[in-house]
Amino acid sequence: MTKILYITAHPHDDTQSYSMAVGKAFIDAYKEANPNDEIVNVDLYKENIPQIDVDVFSGWGKLQSGKGFEELSPDEKAKVSRLSELCEQFISADKYVFVTPLWNFSFPPVMKAYIDSVSVAGKTFKYTDQGPVGLLTDKKALHIQARGGIYSEGPAAQMEMGHRYLNIIMQFYGVPSFEGLFVEGHAAMPDKAEEIKANAIARAKDIAHTF
Numbered sequence: 001m002t003k004i005l006y007i008t009a010h011p012h013d014d015t016q017s018y019s020m021a022v023g024k025a026f027i028d029a030y031k032e033a034n035p036n037d038e039i040v041n042v043d044l045y046k047e048n049i050p051q052i053d054v055d056v057f058s059g060w061g062k063l064q065s066g067k068g069f070e071e072l073s074p075d076e077k078a079k080v081s082r083l084s085e086l087c088e089q090f091i092s093a094d095k096y097v098f099v100t101p102l103w104n105f106s107f108p109p110v111m112k113a114y115i116d117s118v119s120v121a122g123k124t125f126k127y128t129d130q131g132p133v134g135l136l137t138d139k140k141a142l143h144i145q146a147r148g149g150i151y152s153e154g155p156a157a158q159m160e161m162g163h164r165y166l167n168i169i170m171q172f173y174g175v176p177s178f179e180g181l182f183v184e185g186h187a188a189m190p191d192k193a194e195e196i197k198a199n200a201i202a203r204a205k206d207i208a209h210t211f
Helices: 019-032 054-064 074-092 110-117 160-172 189-207
Strands: 003-008 038-043 095-101 123-130 132-136 141-146 176-183
Touching: 003 019, 003 074, 019 038, 019 095, 019 141, 019 189, 038 054, 054 074, 074 110, 110 160, 132 160, 141 160, 160 176, 176 189
Parallel strands: 003 038, 003 095, 095 141, 141 176
Antiparallel strands: 123 132
């Protein structure tokens, strides 16, 4: 059975967020087209996503030095084990759908914290004499992103760093297929906002049937 992680990074739901509305349309259509697949919702605003802080570095250091997990402090145990859970969940999936807004040319910081939690040598990539090599070569991913302005062309295209970052990370992990579905211009052209949203939802439903 195929497992898909539906990873959202927005504090609002589909009634308030363009990216979440398009994401919901996608995942509903995907469920209809793939009723036997397992879909796991990962709401990063509700999940416990530990920052990589002094406790994490200390805990990892103890484990690497040969100490047992029981020798870690309570905070080290909680954070290190949670990071391990997130990584294992990530690598167990076959497909990923990331849903984010474009905030300050990137995405909400909780998404970066999540990417940090699953970027683990030996799990999502490995080091070799020729450099790092991705280990997720049998996965595929989609990024649904809402942008109030137009970032698909012109000088602004160089300012967008959210999708470009995820694209680099997916390449780093070895993911061979990574698509982008963008909802853009609704803030710059409020008179066309509903049309822009409707067109993006239609595209999302089409992509869901082939993803």
